[in-house]
Amino acid sequence: MFSLQSELKKHFRIHTDDKPFPCLTCGKKFSWKSDLLSHYLIHSGEKPWECSECSKKFARKHDLKKHVKQVHSTNRPFPCGLCGKTFAMKGDRDKHTTSHLNEKHHKCPQCGKRFGHAQSLRFHIKIHDGIKDVKCFKCDQAFVDKRSLKIHFLRKHTNPSEQRFGCLFCAKFFAYNINLESHLIVTL
Numbered sequence: 001m002f003s004l005q006s007e008l009k010k011h012f013r014i015h016t017d018d019k020p021f022p023c024l025t026c027g028k029k030f031s032w033k034s035d036l037l038s039h040y041l042i043h044s045g046e047k048p049w050e051c052s053e054c055s056k057k058f059a060r061k062h063d064l065k066k067h068v069k070q071v072h073s074t075n076r077p078f079p080c081g082l083c084g085k086t087f088a089m090k091g092d093r094d095k096h097t098t099s100h101l102n103e104k105h106h107k108c109p110q111c112g113k114r115f116g117h118a119q120s121l122r123f124h125i126k127i128h129d130g131i132k133d134v135k136c137f138k139c140d141q142a143f144v145d146k147r148s149l150k151i152h153f154l155r156k157h158t159n160p161s162e163q164r165f166g167c168l169f170c171a172k173f174f175a176y177n178i179n180l181e182s183h184l185i186v187t188l
Contacts, residue, residue, distance in 0.1 A: 026135045038062070043137045 002008040010032075012018070019029035021036040025043045030036040038060040041047070047057035049064040053072045058064040069088045076086035078093035082100045087093035095117070104114035106121040110128050115121040123145045126133075132142035134149045138157045143149045154175050165180040166173045174180040 025137065027133065045137070 002011060013031040019031050021030040021033050022028070023030070023036060023039055023043075025040070028039065030039060041059035047059050049058040049061050050056070051058070051064060051067060051072070053068065056067065058067065066089075070092065073088045076088050078087040078090050079085070080087070080093055080097055080100070082097065085096065087096065098116045102116070104116050106115040106118050107113070108115070108121060108124055108128070110125070113124065115124060126144045132144055134143045134146055136142070136149055136152060136157075138153070141152060143152060158175065165175070165177050167180060167183060169184075172183060174183065
């Protein structure tokens with residue numbers, strides 16, 4: 001229930017794909033003006049929110065809270081019913097669970113390849129269509145998804161000394177422990 005018609009209209013954006021607030025720098029659109037304003041911090045490079053546990057910095061307060069909950073919280077009330085691994089967030093557990101089931105309900109209409117998540121299918125279709133709408137704010141390169149941009153940014157625009165996980169056998173550094181572990185498997 002809403003007391004004003006305008007509040008109902010804003011709420012309705014949750015149920016539609018209405019995103020009336022575009023970023024003037026990269027064109028990404030947002031449902032809420034507050035999300036657009038915090039998005040602009042990404043382009044400025046400003047990261048005012050710092051994790052008290054590991055000193056990692058974030059452009060948005062929401063990202064810091066999510067990081068603390070996912071990485072540092074010992075409260076993990078969402079266990080996987082198949083392997084017992086626990087998660088701080090229900091959505092993370094649900095994504096993990098589908099990896100066990102190998103259910104791929106989302107089929108590409110162009111090539112027939114199947115995906116476990118609708119988002120994965122959307123990114124795949126962008127590859128077919130040649131759409132690279134996720135732009136790096138440090139250089140002119142564009143990517144299909146945020147994950148590819150993140151990998152590019154870590155490889156091309158991040159000083160290795162700012163990356164936390166260093167290999168004991170060579171001079172490589174990694175932003176994530178999982179990347180270091182993969183590197184060690186290949187190296188050893």
